[in-house]
Amino acid sequence: MQSEGLLRVTGDDGERTDAARNRRLLLDAAAEIVAACGAEKLTTDAVARRAGVGKGTVFRRFGSRAGLLHALADEAGRSFQQAFMAGPPPLGPGAPPLDRLIAFGEASIGRMLLDGQILRAAEQQGGPDPEHPTQQLVRLHLGMLLRELGVQDPELAAYQLAAFLNAGLLLHLQEHRGMSDARLAASWRVLVTGLAAARDTR
Amino acid sequence: MQSEGLLRVTGDDGERTDAARNRRLLLDAAAEIVAACGAEKLTTDAVARRAGVGKGTVFRRFGSRAGLLHALADEAGRSFQQAFMAGPPPLGPGAPPLDRLIAFGEASIGRMLLDGQILRAAEQQGGPDPEHPTQQLVRLHLGMLLRELGVQDPELAAYQLAAFLNAGLLLHLQEHRGMSDARLAASWRVLVTGLAAARDTR
DNA sequence: GAATAAAACGGACCGTGGTCCGCTTAAGTT
DNA sequence: AACTTAAGCGGACCACGGTCCGTTTTATTC
Known part of the structure; x- marks a missing residue:
């Protein structure tokens, strides 16, 4: 029982649980890659692969x-x-x-x-x-x-x-x-x- | 009759005439594109095409x-x-x-x-x-x-x-x-x- | 527990910057 | 004029950032 008209504000920040989980996965993966190879080696493909998500998710979560x-x-x-x-x-x-x-x-x-x-x-x-x-x-x-x-x-x-x-x-x-x-x-x-x-x- | 050991310093700035010509062609083409579409639309492909040279030439002349x-x-x-x-x-x-x-x-x-x-x-x-x-x-x-x-x-x-x-x-x-x-x-x-x-x- | 709709997902796809390498050409030499 | 050689050349090729869209998941309603 939770509705704001037609909107759907569910999680902590209005972020679906899978979305929040993937954000963390991506941030952690990114931090690992940076720690291991330096920030300039951080490619969007690599971080997506390491986090076990699709590339599109990187961009939906962080824009760029x-x-x-x-x-x-x-x-x-x-x-x-x-x-x-x-x-x-x-x-x-x-x-x-x-x-x-x-x-x-x-x-x-x-x-x-x-x-x-x-x-x-x-x-x-x-x-x-x-x-x-x-x-x-x-x-x-x-x-x-x-x-x-x-x-x-x-x-x-x-x-x-x-x-x-x-x-x-x-x-x-x-x-x-x-x-x-x-x-x-x-x-x-x-x-x-x-x-x-x-x-x-x- | 012009030799500096093994070096080859020929033109004005040690730049071969065709090289100098292409530099000018590229600069002019670039200026035209910028004037027409703005600097952010200047792609290396476009400038090479407009200047009538290969893409590699852009990078040999200007590095990037x-x-x-x-x-x-x-x-x-x-x-x-x-x-x-x-x-x-x-x-x-x-x-x-x-x-x-x-x-x-x-x-x-x-x-x-x-x-x-x-x-x-x-x-x-x-x-x-x-x-x-x-x-x-x-x-x-x-x-x-x-x-x-x-x-x-x-x-x-x-x-x-x-x-x-x-x-x-x-x-x-x-x-x-x-x-x-x-x-x-x-x-x-x-x-x-x-x-x-x-x-x-x- | 269906039904439903919004949100998220994934990965094929595209444009662009930059590299590579076999071929061509300009300049100096004889 | 033939020869030599380093510089220049072009465009196929690659890597990476970013987009798109059909599919899947999540949360909610009944």
């Missing part, structure tokens, strides 16, 4: 290879999200906004070593998508801190900062240019400090 | 679809390069570095309307490539100006600024977020001004 990678990255990054939204200062709430901004940058940089591969693969597939929920959340967070700092046009400034914190660039600087996390963090500090200072410069 | 698009973008952007390297101030040499930085950002933003489509297509294809000669030139220029300003780690700061000036982001902000060039330019001004101010803040 990029969607699958994003889902994977989001799972990996959920704890990070938790940390900057509700964790202890200075990353979480409680510290002054400038300190939180600095901590956010440092955490993002440090995170790259962990699951930068997935993040990068998710980004480049079909061009970076600034409208992805996770990206929006990041910008929302940055925008809030920038607003607290009194920065002009915090929304746009958030785009600027987020542009630098993307995995493709950060990983490139670390791997191909041999830049240390310390150096990246220092430069980030200068950038946000400058932005904060520009407030009263004009 | 991205390479072709980059070559196209470079041709379109040559005058811009000229302008900021040797043109009149404030974009070209002669003006104070901060003014030149601001002018550079404004010019980049304004340029997007013109050939942003091609630039974006070139970027997203296979992930942005920070090592592409044109990108390197841009960063070299930015780095020089930042150095003159006394910014810490100008090389890395150049990466940060360049990250914001990419076509994918700028076009997204213009098209999907309806941001005016003026607003983008203002935010750019704040960013570089802040960077310049951070010099003596620490």
Whole structure:
């Protein structure tokens, strides 16, 4: 006994049980393949085969290879999200906004070593998508801190900062240019400090 | 009578005449297709067919679809390069570095309307490539100006600024977020001004 | 426990980027 | 002008992302 007019909202998220099961199977299979061969070797065929489902299912569940990678990255990054939204200062709430901004940058940089591969693969597939929920959340967070700092046009400034914190660039600087996390963090500090200072410069 | 040991450096750029001819044919064909249908419709098959050459030739000349698009973008952007390297101030040499930085950002933003489509297509294809000669030139220029300003780690700061000036982001902000060039330019001004101010803040 | 309809499934199929390799052609040599 | 050789050439071929549609499963109603 459960009906909303003609709609059919059954499971937890309105997702049929087999659908939910296959989502998990696919995510697990994908994580295994990435762990074993790297994110760039993750083909939609392979993940479908490994999960024991048809290829079409991959696309119905995740829309695209990029969607699958994003889902994977989001799972990996959920704890990070938790940390900057509700964790202890200075990353979480409680510290002054400038300190939180600095901590956010440092955490993002440090995170790259962990699951930068997935993040990068998710980004480049079909061009970076600034409208992805996770990206929006990041910008929302940055925008809030920038607003607290009194920065002009915090929304746009958030785009600027987020542009630098993307995995493709950060990983490139670390791997191909041999830049240390310390150096990246220092430069980030200068950038946000400058932005904060520009407030009263004009 | 022309030999360098075993090497064979014949034409202008060591490129055989037929090779040079096909490069031009391909670039022209590509430009026509882009003009007619947009950059995203540019397939390697189509450009080869239109130029009257085999598909392999596209890849030997340009390496990839991205390479072709980059070559196209470079041709379109040559005058811009000229302008900021040797043109009149404030974009070209002669003006104070901060003014030149601001002018550079404004010019980049304004340029997007013109050939942003091609630039974006070139970027997203296979992930942005920070090592592409044109990108390197841009960063070299930015780095020089930042150095003159006394910014810490100008090389890395150049990466940060360049990250914001990419076509994918700028076009997204213009098209999907309806941001005016003026607003983008203002935010750019704040960013570089802040960077310049951070010099003596620490 | 039928009946039913929406949702999910699978895998054949297609378009496109990129590779490969046997053939051709341009340039230098004698 | 004949010869040599590296560069260039073309298009068949392959891999992978993404679509489509006939079939199967799930949840609900009676």
